[in-house]
Amino acid sequence: EPEVTQTPSHQVTQMGQEVILRCVPISNHLYFYWYRQILGQKVEFLVSFYNNEISEKSEIFDDQFSVERPDGSNFTLKIRSTKLEDSAMYFCASSEGRGTYNEQFFGPGTRLTVL
Amino acid sequence: KNEVEQSPQNLTAQEGEFITINCSYSVGISALHWLQQHPGGGIVSLFMLSSGKKKHGRLIATINIQEKHSSLHITASHPRDSAVYICAVNMYSGGGADGLTFGKGTHLIIQP
Numbered sequence: 001e002p003e004v005t006q007t008p009s010h011q012v013t014q015m016g017q018e019v020i021l022r023c024v025p026i027s028n029h030l031y032f033y034w035y036r037q038i039l040g041q042k043v044e045f046l047v048s049f050y051n052n053e054i055s056e057k058s059e060i061f062d063d064q065f066s067v068e069r070p071d072g073s074n075f076t077l078k079i080r081s082t083k084l085e086d087s088a089m090y091f092c093a094s095s096e097g098r099g100t101y102n103e104q105f106f107g108p109g110t111r112l113t114v115l
Numbered sequence: 116k117n118e119v120e121q122s123p124q125n126l127t128a129q130e131g132e133f134i135t136i137n138c139s140y141s142v143g144i145s146a147l148h149w150l151q152q153h154p155g156g157g158i159v160s161l162f163m164l165s166s167g168k169k170k171h172g173r174l175i176a177t178i179n180i181q182e183k184h185s186s187l188h189i190t191a192s193h194p195r196d197s198a199v200y201i202c203a204v205n206m207y208s209g210g211g212a213d214g215l216t217f218g219k220g221t222h223l224i225i226q227p
Contacts, residue, residue, distance in 0.1 A: 033214060043158070043201065045214030056213055089156055099213030100145045100205045106158040 002026045004107035012113045021077045021110045023092030032075045033093040082114045119218035127224045134189040136221045138202030145205045152199040192225045
């Protein structure tokens with residue numbers, strides 16, 4: 001069964017460093033999302049992406065974040081200068097059609113630890 | 116701003132019991148999702164519904180749009196059902212709202 005994959009599973013970085021989290025969505029899906037979950041808190045929406053541009057973003061998704069689909073399969077989230085409060089689990093998701101009307105399939109997550 | 120509230124926050128039950136988890140939301144939505152999160156962290160979609168009722172195996176999800184309320188039921192619960200169950204919604208919007216708004220989750224433990 002097709003699934004969303006994410007790498008790495010765990011990333012440790014120093015404060016101020018740049019990190020890139022990678023996702024491979026399900027191959028025929030057109031909409032892609034990033035969510036994050038700070039330990040012990042609820043999952044929060046960061047950004048959605050369609051047709052090579054951001055479709056929607058939350059207040060959390062500020063200038064230090066960016067997303068890209070560098071090739072036909074990968075979808076990346078870059079955090080330019082990491083802060084301690086960026087430590088969280090980051091989930092990628094994808095859907096066949098618009099998220100408003102379609103089921104979203106989640107990847108296993110990348111645990112980001114900022115020291 | 117839409118708020119998604121779940122109850123109970125924690126639920127411990129014996130194997131075989133009928134389980135109900137509730138979700139309420141404050142503004143109009145286009146769809147509601149029930150998700151399962153296991154201790155390792157991965158999130159699995161269980162149901163997406165915009166009206167009525169859906170059933171998959173021992174799981175049943177219902178939604179009442181007028182009352183802005185949904186329930187997830189588990190029949191004949193089993194220890195392997197132990198997980199966090201999360202309610203999430205797509206807010207109704209003609210131009211967006213693809214991102215989900217999540218509840219805090221219900222931590223379910225089924226004891227043998």
